[in-house]
Amino acid sequence: MTPTYPRTAEAAGPEQASRHVVEVPFEGDGAGIGALNWGQQHILGAIRNLGSPMNMCAIRELDPTASVQDFAEELRFYLNRFQAMRTLLRFSPDAPPVQEVFAAGQALIQIVDVPPGGDAAAVAAELVSEHEELSFDDENELPIRMLLVRRDGVLTHLVTVLNHFATDGAGAFAMYDDYTKRDPATGEVPYPVQNHPLDLTAHQNSPSGRKQSDAxxxxWRRELMTLPKRGENGRGEREAVERAGARYRRVSLRSVPMMMGATRIAHRLECDVSAVLLALFSTALVRITGDRLAAAQMLVSNRFRPGMADIVGNVSQTGLFVVDVADATIDEVVERAQRAVTRTYKYAYFDLTEWQELLAEVERERGEPLSLCYYNDRPSQRSGTAPGTEPSVAEVKAAASVETPATWMELPFFNERLMVTIDIVDGVGDAVPLLVYADTWFVAPEEMEGLARLMESLAVEAGCDPGVRTGV
Known part of the structure; x- marks a missing residue:
């Protein structure tokens, strides 16, 4: 079988634009069939649980001299060099899915012609909206789409779409970085690819891979068994309570006082803001639940492991974060949280099937379901040092005197009971973009906003006074 794009894809898209395709042959090494590695299993499960393709899309504005051949060569480069880009999945009803890497085949570049006088940028934006939700046919369609927008015979934009199963954002940047570093004469990159997804599968099935998973x-077992049961703090397991309005919601605060207070704490402790925000979340969560231990799942990228920094593939898995916040100052919780999150990262690399079996076993032994929330920290500032200038106490208090507005959004679906996201993606900035997602049948809207505002008030109090305690 030769992998390619489905021909039906040619007809999709903005109705005012016409389309045709250019065929791009490719050829690479490392063909074979194998099981999914742990990161692939994780992302495939996430895509299915969310009911969303989670496609990654990017728009590139083009120089007027750009040619179709330029991008045919770029697509061929990705396919030839990276096995993940020429991989299809094979599903069967009585066995786990497997992946097949092809040695050769054909891909298609779509060319979208904008009518005279049309808005090429708007067409490119429409293509992104279309392809963000257009699922890949994992068994028949290669995991990369390239679409060129053309107006009056001149190429204006490139839209690239990646199947999230094939790689994550860091892998996508690694692909493009290799493309920019190729030799201008030979078109070759002066260093080999260290690892491909099938290489990870092989390593994970080796004795050293099994040892890591077992550890x-x-x-996970040890930490989960230490968590208090619901009845031990006077609270029973939460039952679903139907509430008026949308069941799934998000509340967001763009908090200047939280950033200022957290920055003061970071300067005091010589750490980054990320560590402080984790401690604030842990303390606020415990204040709301009544437990002494804060426990949450985290998405951990395993790119810090040897040979995985630049892999084109998915290497993220779920980590378990547990920290005791009782009988401590906020400053002490920051230090505890930093030690705890190191363990979280160390042990977020495991056989997914065995992990699922372990969770079920722990629930049976505890006699109750596990209901861990999710903490999703996406700041780019993880340097280990405090950012910028340290604000004064007066500046923190002045910022706190103005109430931070809360913005609500209704969601069509959300697959966790509670998730807190710190959405700093373009540097540190002057405010903490804090997002709280929840299934309001389990976490009431007032609790969602209360958690966010408690994190903010703790940041202000502890930023101004190093002796502030958790109150637990």
């Missing part, structure tokens, strides 16, 4: 699962 991670022992950590």
């Amino acid at each position: 991670s699962l022992r950590y």
Whole structure:
């Protein structure tokens, strides 16, 4: 079988634009069939649980001299060099899915012609909206789409779409970085690809891979069994309570006082803001639940592991974060949280099937379901040092005197009971973009906003006074 794009894809898209395709042959090494590695299993499960393709899309504005051949060569480069870009999945009803890497085949570049006088940028934006939700046919369609927008015979934009199963954002940047570093004469990159997804599968099935997984699962068991049961703090397991309005919601605060207070704490402790925000979240969560231990799942990128920094593939898995916030100052919780999150990262690399079996086993032994929330920290400032200038106490208090507005959004679906996201993606900035997502049948809207505002008030109090305690 030769992988390619489905021909039906040619007809999709903005109705005012016409389309045709250019065929791009490719050829690479490392063809074969194998099981999915742990990161692939994780992302495939996430895509299915969310009911969303999670496609990654990017628009590139083009120089007027750009040619179709330029991008045919770029697409061929990605396919030839990266096995993940020429991989299809194979599903069967009685066995786990497997991946097949092809040695050769054909891909298609779509060319979208904008009518005279049309808005090429708007057409490119429409293509992104279309392809963000247009699922890949994992068994028949290669995991990369390239679409060129053309107006009056001149190429204006490139839209690239990646199947999130094939790689994450860091892998996408690694692909493009290799493309920019190729030799201008030979078109070759002066260094080999260190690892491909099938290489990870092989390593994870080796004795050293099994040893790592076993150690991670022992950590998960140990930490989960230390968590208090619902009845031990006077609270029973939460039952679903139907509430008026949308069941799934998000509240967001763009908090200047939280950033200023957290920055003061970071300067005081010589750490980054990320560590402080984790401690504030942990303390606020415990104040709301009544437990002494804060526990949450985190998405951990395993790119810090040897040979995985630049892999084109998915290497993120779920980590378990547990920290005791009782009988401590906020400053002490920051230090505890930093030690705890190191363990979280160390043990977020494991056999997914065995992990799922472990969770079920722990629930049976505890006699109750596990209901861990999710903490999703996406700041780029993880340098280990405090950012910028340290604000004064007066500046923190002045910022706190103005109430931070809360913005609500209704969601069509959300697959967790509670998730807190710190959405700093373009540097540190002057405010903390804090997003709280929840299934309001389990976490009431007032609790969602209360958690966010408690994190903010703790940041202000502890930023101004190093002796502020958790109150737990």
